[in-house]
Amino acid sequence: MVAEIANNFNRLWVDRPQTLAVLSDFFIFLTGGMNLAVSVGWSQSEYTLQFRICWYIGVAIGAFIAPPLVQWKRKRLYIILPNLLVAASAIIAVSGYQYLGVNIASRYIDGICIGLATVSFITHVSEISSEHRRGFCLAFEQIGLAVGAYVQMLYTSLWIQGTNFSPSLLMGLCNLFFGCMAAFLTYTQKDSPVFHMRKGDETSAIACVNVLYQPPILTENKQIAITDIKMYVAMNDSMSWCKSFAKGLLPLCKMIIYRSMLSFIISLPIMLALNDxxxxxxxxxxxxHPILYGFLGVLGPVVASTTLGGIGHKWLSLGALLVSGAMFLGVGIVYHVEPNLSYEVKMSMVVALLMIAQFLGGIFAPSTTVFLGEAFPLKVKPYFIAFCIIVQNMVGLVIVCTFNYTLFHEYVYCVTVGVIMMFFAIVFCFILPETRKMKLREAQEQFAYFFNFKVY
Known part of the structure; x- marks a missing residue:
């Protein structure tokens, strides 16, 4: 036991540069979390439909243009691009916060930034992190979104009406601060050894491995890591683009559905039910309720980030998805009986069920990022990741556009979503692999199989 704890602390020290490398993106995702919260209703003002959906459209646009840029030779310039977009979005919001059109433009730009950053982050971080640290590092995407959403929920719920200060201005200032922090922390980012190895630059790839693991000298473990990278690149380069595409289709079908579960968990109908x-x-x-709800939303991915490497990605996440779906089903059953809406005990039950669902949804969320980083062949990886992100945000957009609040619609939504989540949680038990402490090459091979029922 003591030896295992000592080994874990040693791994923390060895892999520390990989964790530092994700900090800049973390602050970018904070701005995305704030805008996501606004899109699902956590705002002081009643905005137009276009205002609510424009961020989703922006994310889809950013994800669409990201794949070719991820593989651009001038990769350092691409790393700076999301920071510039966050700053531009915040400056526009601060300078014209009283105008709806200006706020919409700001949200479009932030959405494009998040789309670019998400595809780049998942692709890049999956390549620079070791099998021991991959789950923790990739979880920073969902942690950042959750913390940003919590900030938005906090000041929205605690805002005093009549205050001589605009909530839109405060949001713009927060985003400006987060953008400045992201720009400042770009110096901690590290290049991907896989990127350089694919270009045939083995010297740069070795240099990348040297700085990604402590100590900054070439050790036997680093030689093993370099060999693994060579094997990973060689395996993918041996496949033509068409073969890579064909091999990626099965994982793509799985991951589109898996990632889209997030749009059901963080949605406008759930916010309205919680307020009721x-x-x-x-x-x-x-x-x-927003204060506790938002805190549980942050706690979930934080807990998941510390357990993904030890317990595993699959079973904890699917258990959380299954129970979260059951909670939504319970909320739908309460809404089915109209007098329950004025009955204090029944509505207390609704709040409790949604709180549990929020915490468990937070536990589930980081696994979607981890699996996206592991599932696809290299040649199609950024394109397929981008497609999953686009579909996820289109699902969120459709929910916002089509949902009209009535008791019946709330009942239908909660029951339908609850059943869908529970059904796919059971299905994924048989078709998703457990990739705990697997190298990228091994994880990619596991995703190529349709059935995967490995318990541990």
Whole structure:
């Protein structure tokens, strides 16, 4: 036991540069979390439909143009691009916060930035992190989004009406601060040895491995890592583009559905149900539910990030998805009986179920990023990741566009989503691989199989 703990601490020290390399992207995702929260209803003002959906469209645009840029030779310039877009979005929001059109433009730009950053982050971080650290490092995407959403939920719920300060201005200032922090921390980012190895530059690839693992000298373990990278690149280069595409189709079908589950968990109908429950169950306590709800949303991915490497990616995440779906089903059952909406005990139950679902949804979320980073052959990897991100955001957009709040619609949404989540949680038990502590090459090979029922 003592030896295992000592080995874990040693790995933390060895892999520390990989963790530092994701900090810049973390601050970019904070701005995305704030805008995502606004899109699903956490805002002070009632905005137009275009205002709510424009961020989703921006993310889809950013993801669409990202794949060729990810493989651009001037990769350092591409790393700076999301920081520039975050700064531009924030400056536009601060300078014209009182105008709806200006805020919409700002949200479009931030969405494009998040689309670019997400595809780049998943592709890049999966390549620079070791099999021991990959789950933790990739979880920073969902942690950043959750923390950003929590910031938005906090100041929205605690805002005092009549304050001589615009919430839109505060959001713009927060985004400007996060963008400046992201730009400042770009110096911690590291190049991908896989990227250089694919270009035939083995010297640069070895130099990358040297700085990604402590100590910064060539050791026996680093020689093993370099050999693994060569094998990973050689395996993928041996496949033509058409073969890579064909091999990636099965994982793509799995990951489109898996990633889209996030759009059901973080959605407008869930926010409305939570507000209903909070107001009826504790009418004398003002806006208490978003504070606890947002905190649980942050706690979930933080807990998952510390367990993905030890317990594994698959079973914890699917268990969380299954129970989260059951919670939504329970909320739908409460909404099916109209008098329940004025019954304090029943609405307290709604709040409790949604709190549990939020925490478990947070545990589930990081695994979607990890699997996206592992599933696809190199030649099609950024394109397929981008497609999954686009579909996920289109699902979120459709929910916002089509949902009209009535008790019946809330009942239908919660029951339908709950059943879908529970059904696919069971299906994924048989078709998703457990990639705990697997090298990228091994994980990619596992995703090529249709059935995967490895328990541990």
């Amino acid at each position: 429950g909070g107001i009826v169950s504790a009418p004398n306590v003002i806006n208490w």
